[in-house]
Amino acid sequence: xxxxxxxxxxxxxxxxxxxxxxxxxxxxxxxxxxxxxxxxxxxxxxxxxxxxxxxxxxxxxxxxxxxxxxxxxxxxxxxxxxxxxxxxxxxxxxxxxxxxxxxxxxxxxxxxxxxxxxxxxxxxxxxxxxxxxxxxxxxxxxxxxxxxxxxxxxxxxxxxxxxxxxxxxxxxxxxxxxxxxxxxxxxxxxxxxxxxxxxxxxxxxxxxxxxxxxxxxxxxxxxxxxxxxxxxxxxxxxxxxxxxxxxxxxxxxxxxxxxxxxxxxxxxxxxxxxxxxxxxxxxxxxxxxxxxxxxxxxxxxxxxxxxxxxxxxxxxxxxxxxxxxxxxxxxxxxxxxxxxxxxxxxxxxxxxxxxxxxxxxxxxxxxxxxxxxxxxxxxxxxxxxxxxxx
Amino acid sequence: xxxxxxxxxxxxxxxxxxxxxxxxxxxxxxxxxxxxxxxxxxxxxxxxxxxxxxxxxxxxxxxxxxxxxxxxxxxxxxxxxxxxxxxxxxxxxxxxxxxxxxxxxxxxxxxxxxxxxxxxxxxxxxxxxxxxxxxxxxxxxxxxxxxxxxxxxxxxxxxxxxxxxxxxxxxxxxxxxxxxxxxxxxxxxxxxxxxxxxxxxxxxxxxxxxxxxxxxxxxxxxxxxxxxxxxxxxxxxxxxxxxxxxxxxxxxxxxxxxxxxxxxxxxxxxxxxxxxxxxxxxxxxxxxxxxxxxxxxxxxxxxxxxxxxxxxxxxxxxxxxxxxxxxxxxxx
Amino acid sequence: xxxxxxxxxxxxxxxxxxxxxxxxxxxxxxxxxxxxxxxxxxxxxxxxxxxxxxxxxxxxxxxxxxxxxxxxxxxxxxxxxxxxxxxxxxxxxxxxxxxxxxxxxxxxxxxxxxxxxxxxxxxxxxxxxxxxxxxxxxxxxxxxxxxxxxxxxxxxxxxxxxxxxxxxxxxxxxxxxxxxxxxxxxxxxxxxxxxx
Numbered sequence: 035x036x037x038x039x040x041x042x043x044x045x046x047x048x049x050x051x052x053x054x055x056x057x058x059x060x061x062x063x064x065x066x067x068x069x070x071x072x073x074x075x076x077x078x079x080x081x082x083x084x085x086x087x088x089x090x091x092x093x094x095x096x097x098x099x100x101x102x103x104x105x106x107x108x109x110x111x112x113x114x115x116x117x118x119x120x121x122x123x124x125x126x127x128x129x130x131x132x133x134x135x136x137x138x139x140x141x142x143x144x145x146x147x148x149x150x151x152x153x154x155x156x157x158x159x160x161x162x163x164x165x166x167x168x169x170x171x172x173x174x175x176x177x178x179x180x181x182x183x184x185x186x187x188x189x190x191x192x193x194x195x196x197x198x199x200x201x202x203x204x205x206x207x208x209x210x211x212x213x214x215x216x217x218x219x220x221x222x223x224x225x226x227x228x229x230x231x232x233x234x235x236x237x238x239x240x241x242x243x244x245x246x247x248x249x250x251x252x253x254x255x256x257x258x259x260x261x262x263x264x265x266x267x268x269x270x271x272x273x274x275x276x277x278x279x280x281x282x283x284x285x286x287x288x289x290x291x292x293x294x295x296x297x298x299x300x301x302x303x304x305x306x307x308x309x310x311x312x313x314x315x316x317x318x319x320x321x322x323x324x325x326x327x328x329x330x331x332x333x334x335x336x337x338x339x340x341x342x343x344x345x346x347x348x349x350x351x352x353x354x355x356x357x358x359x360x361x362x363x364x365x366x367x368x369x370x371x372x373x374x375x376x377x378x379x380x381x382x383x384x385x386x387x388x389x390x391x392x393x394x395x396x397x398x399x400x401x402x403x404x405x406x407x408x409x410x411x412x413x414x415x416x417x418x419x420x421x422x423x424x
Numbered sequence: 425x426x427x428x429x430x431x432x433x434x435x436x437x438x439x440x441x442x443x444x445x446x447x448x449x450x451x452x453x454x455x456x457x458x459x460x461x462x463x464x465x466x467x468x469x470x471x472x473x474x475x476x477x478x479x480x481x482x483x484x485x486x487x488x489x490x491x492x493x494x495x496x497x498x499x500x501x502x503x504x505x506x507x508x509x510x511x512x513x514x515x516x517x518x519x520x521x522x523x524x525x526x527x528x529x530x531x532x533x534x535x536x537x538x539x540x541x542x543x544x545x546x547x548x549x550x551x552x553x554x555x556x557x558x559x560x561x562x563x564x565x566x567x568x569x570x571x572x573x574x575x576x577x578x579x580x581x582x583x584x585x586x587x588x589x590x591x592x593x594x595x596x597x598x599x600x601x602x603x604x605x606x607x608x609x610x611x612x613x614x615x616x617x618x619x620x621x622x623x624x625x626x627x628x629x630x631x632x633x634x635x636x637x638x639x640x641x642x643x644x645x646x647x648x649x650x651x652x653x654x655x656x657x658x659x660x661x662x663x664x665x666x667x668x669x670x671x672x673x674x675x676x677x678x679x680x681x682x683x684x685x686x687x688x689x690x691x692x693x694x695x696x697x698x699x700x701x702x703x704x705x706x707x708x709x710x711x712x713x714x715x716x717x718x719x720x721x722x723x724x725x726x727x728x729x730x731x732x733x734x735x736x737x738x739x740x741x742x743x744x745x746x747x748x749x750x751x752x753x754x755x756x
Numbered sequence: 757x758x759x760x761x762x763x764x765x766x767x768x769x770x771x772x773x774x775x776x777x778x779x780x781x782x783x784x785x786x787x788x789x790x791x792x793x794x795x796x797x798x799x800x801x802x803x804x805x806x807x808x809x810x811x812x813x814x815x816x817x818x819x820x821x822x823x824x825x826x827x828x829x830x831x832x833x834x835x836x837x838x839x840x841x842x843x844x845x846x847x848x849x850x851x852x853x854x855x856x857x858x859x860x861x862x863x864x865x866x867x868x869x870x871x872x873x874x875x876x877x878x879x880x881x882x883x884x885x886x887x888x889x890x891x892x893x894x895x896x897x898x899x900x901x902x903x904x905x906x907x908x909x910x911x912x913x914x915x916x917x918x919x920x921x922x923x924x925x926x927x928x929x930x931x932x933x934x935x936x937x938x939x940x941x942x943x944x945x946x947x948x949x950x951x952x
Contacts, residue, residue: 038782038909040775055520056513064794084516088509089547096506096544100513103500104475106520108513126502150794171815201817205791206775208782230475230498230514232526239501240488301817308815388819 036210041172041202044209045111045137046071048179050081051217052135055106058086058097062116063149064199065139069111091116095123098134102127103238105229107183108134113199114141117155121162124192128163129254130239133186133226136164137179139199140300140350142385150386151199152350153300156327157359163254165193165261166328168299170281170307172202172209177280178325180217181268187224188268189261196327198301198350200386212276220275258329265326281323283331286338288320293341295375296397297322297364298348302382302389309394319398327360332367339368345375346401348412352381357409365407376406382413389413443468444496446476451494452486456654458644458661459483459560462618463531466558466642469628472497474527475514479507479536482567483560505540507532508548508557515553527632530557534575535565538601549608549637556631556638562646563598570649574599577669578723579716580701582649587704592716597723605639606678613639614674614682619662623672623684643670651700663695668724671731685735689728692721757810758900758940759820763839764829764887767799772913773827773887774805777894779909780901781809789814802836809900824940827894828852829873829886831860840866848938850894852886857933869897871932880925888922889929896930897937903930 039047045068049057057076059069075081084101088094094110102108112120117138127134138156142148156166165185169175175197182193197203228236242250266282273279287303288310296306296319303323313319322338322345324331339345345368347361356362361379368374378401383389397412404410416424446467453460463483467476476499478484484501487494502510511530518526530548532541537559548555564582565571572585577598581587585594605613611634616624624642631638645661647654664670665684669692672684696702696717705720707713728734760777764770771792778790786809793804806820822842831853833839843849849866852873860868871893873886888910895901903926910922 038775038779038788056516058513058516082520084520086512086516086551088512089543089550092506093509093512093544093547096502096509097513097516099502099506100477100500100510100515101517101520102513103510104514104517104521106517108517122503123506130502171817200791200794204771204794205789205817206778207789207814208787230500232473232475232498235472235496235498237488237493237495237499237501240490240493241485242490246490304815305817390818390821391816 035213036208038206039172039209039211040067040204040206041175041197042067042139042204043071044172044176044211045179045197045203046075047211048176049109050075051212051214052109052180052183052221053107054083054109056084056086056098056101056108057110058088058094058101058108059110060088060091060094060112060116062091062113064141064151064203065111065113065116065137067203068137068139091119092123095120095127095136098136099123099127099130099132102132102134102226103130103228103230105226105231107224109136110134111137111139113139114143114155117159118143121159124159124162124164126239127192129250131190131254131257132192133190134192135179135182135186136192136194138194138196139203140196141199148385151201152384152386153196153198154351156194156196157351159194160328160359163191163258164328165189165191165258165265165326166196167193167265167325168196168327169198169202169325170301170303170323172205172207173278174280175202176209176211177272177276177278180212180221181272181280184221184268185261185264188264189257191257191261196300201301210276210278216275220272262326262329262331281325283326283334284338285323285325286320287323289318290320291341292318292320293343294319294346294398295322295339295342295344296320296346296348296394297324297360299324299327299360300350302348302350305389305391306394309391313394317398324360330363330367335364335367336371339371339375342375344401345377346380346397347377348380348382348397350381350383352384352409352411361409378404378406379409380412381409382411384411387413444472446470446472446474446495446497447487448494448496452489453482454648454654456645456647456657457482457486458618458646458657459533459562460486461657462560462624462642462644465618465621465624466529466628466640467497469625470527470529470556470632473525474529475518476500477502477507477511477514477528477530479532479541480504480567481533481536483531483533485567504536506544507536507541508555509544511555511557512548512551512553515555519554524554528553528555529632530555532557532559533566534559534561534563535567535573538575538599539573546608549605549610549639552610552636554635554637556628556640558640558642559601560642560644562644562649564646564649566646566649575601577720579705579720581704582701592704592712593701602641602673602675606675608637609677610637610639612674612676615641615643615670615672617643617661617665617670617672618645619658619665620672620684627674649701651703652698656698660695660698663690663698666690667692667695668728668733669695669720671727671733673731680731683731683733686728686733687735689724689734692724693717696720757808757814758825759823760807760809760825760827761820761823762805762807762827762829763833763836764803764805765799765833766801766803768829769885769887770803770805770829773829773891774807776888776906776909776913777807777891778809779912780891780895780905783905783908784901786810786901787812787814793819802833823847825850825894825898825938827890829890831855831870834864840864848897850890850897850933852890867938869893869933869937871929873929876928876932877925880928881921888925889932892926892929893933896935897933898940899936900940
């Protein structure tokens, strides 16, 4: 049913529709409203789940892991420093190939302390072995949350649903929440084949020596690659069930043959979609909205870049001392393509800086004036810095 | 699995065992490992209907070298500091699935319990999960090669609290974990020792029968880390009790409800002198050695007085006969 | 698209005001978006929230820089630099104040209407919570949405006595500004353009 809902409340309701057995979480801005929403649904008897309010994000991830290993559908959510504190467990969850879903309400990582949105937190754990899906709006956040459980359970991989903190989590907008029977049909009860069960005792998380570790890593890597078609198929199935797709692996918006493209992740793609509607038709620009960052849809990206001469990669995070994170990956993936586009890397919107509609023409101008392969923080105000730091 | 050993045969074998052994023989623990002994005793008392979580440490490493495992019960290791939190999740899942009958036991060493896993443990106790947490206390980080923990006794030498001209081993006191645990007002917390297997079993069975969080601290000598004769593990563990250095007590809701009495407390030197980790306390002519021995004796005396350990009756003999059995080794 | 910026102080229901206005728009089948420029501020600190109302889906997620209207929940905020920034030509400012509309308009140099929302809410709700009174007056002044849309949005958020008192407050506040003071056209897609 279509309702005007705050993003966090919608995500909480979407989680409830998935009937998790155990939810464990620790509050952190801007994730709090999600967990508060779930807590209220449990208190009101709408949700039948064990809600474990833990003493840290480290334990939130651990409790969710224990619950999932014991065969329950498990969920947690966090942001920023919480994701950092969880990071050891996040690697562990993925390495153990235990399915679960985590909402990352994306937020900057301190210091300096910032409670506002960027995507440094999820980017910092990109190598943990989780599937990472980025949402452009709250409808995608709802649909992706539900899809995430199915993807996780089909692949035995954990899924992180990345939702821009405040920009999406605290925005009220019309959202279509699917009916319970639609979700029940899409997401049947789950049985974890390796669950901890005294009737069939197994040892989970054993010591693996050099004779086996490489093979474990190889199979984990391949499991992620094999998740690519699963992510696409689940989105198609969701579209069949609800009439809505959530962006597959990536989505190309705008003229297919545009020589200029902008690749971005998360809510800024929503803003740019609207801005491009008014963009002069004599300067065709298309948007590549990257939804799956892990596994990285290399083939889909190469296909989306056919005919592209200038590719702008905009990200809300950076790797200090290198520059762009996504930009460098994109460059590497396109390196094997004949007539590969010139890649221009930009970061913007760090620590909650607003990304106005003017950012798009600014990026186009900067890319056309700049050198390929360069990385720039597009919205830095150098005048605020002492001369030696500029 | 060899073809002749089908599931029925395995089930049959399992059924015909005289005692259920959750932790099977054939693992890779050191000779005389107190933790291996303690873990076997604990698992025997719990039975097969259990899910075990295990912190990183010796027990995890020596029981599960992939692709082998010594565990006959569902067992999970995640990280060093989250055994209690993993167990919390398992318990929540079992509860949600209506599998409440299955017990959940969290295992950890003193490093994973007193130190790095302490916060997760405190959270587990505060949230009153139905879990028995068992800490195998060998008083240092043995898995990484004998580094001091907050459970290491005062004056003990480890690789990070060595003795030397300026130091006499660990400068700080052993953390009184049991009091901190009891301050969570949980229904049952107790200390036990591998030297008193019948007492240990009784405590495990009592704890596992309680609905809610329970805690057992099991003193488990480490021949490697304590530098003692591997054949004297049980004897040394018993001396720790008989000197008053490791009191065996039971607490309910933060009140002491039972102690194992000591009729004739032994001098702490009887315990210390058998272990290389206290060797520097016996250096001839070093006034610091005498001072530290007296310090440790004072600590033991204080513990005996505090818990009223001086019993009127004879010292309890363990009914399993561990008191009288001594096998192999130099002292046989 | 109609863009509105709401300024208030922490504790005055600033975000709730934005959500109620967007919720009211949703009730009459319009597209809407409301979000706070959230700070780490505590009660009493200046806070800002944004509302967009349109006839087509709203995809932009940047902050509202060129609002058609400003709703100011606390007249002390008029002294805060930047509060009136970006107001579109022909736009209006609705202020919770006991100072007259004429006096404020002259002082600020923009079309301003005032209502004593703190007084009204204290009388009706028993506490100074100016947001619903301001929204009711805003709908009267602009005709942006029918009042029963706000009533429905209130009914989603409040229940029982609190709802009834807020309805009473709405009724009092509706009449406190002239109807059709400022006219707007939501279907105009790019009210933003003039300032952009």
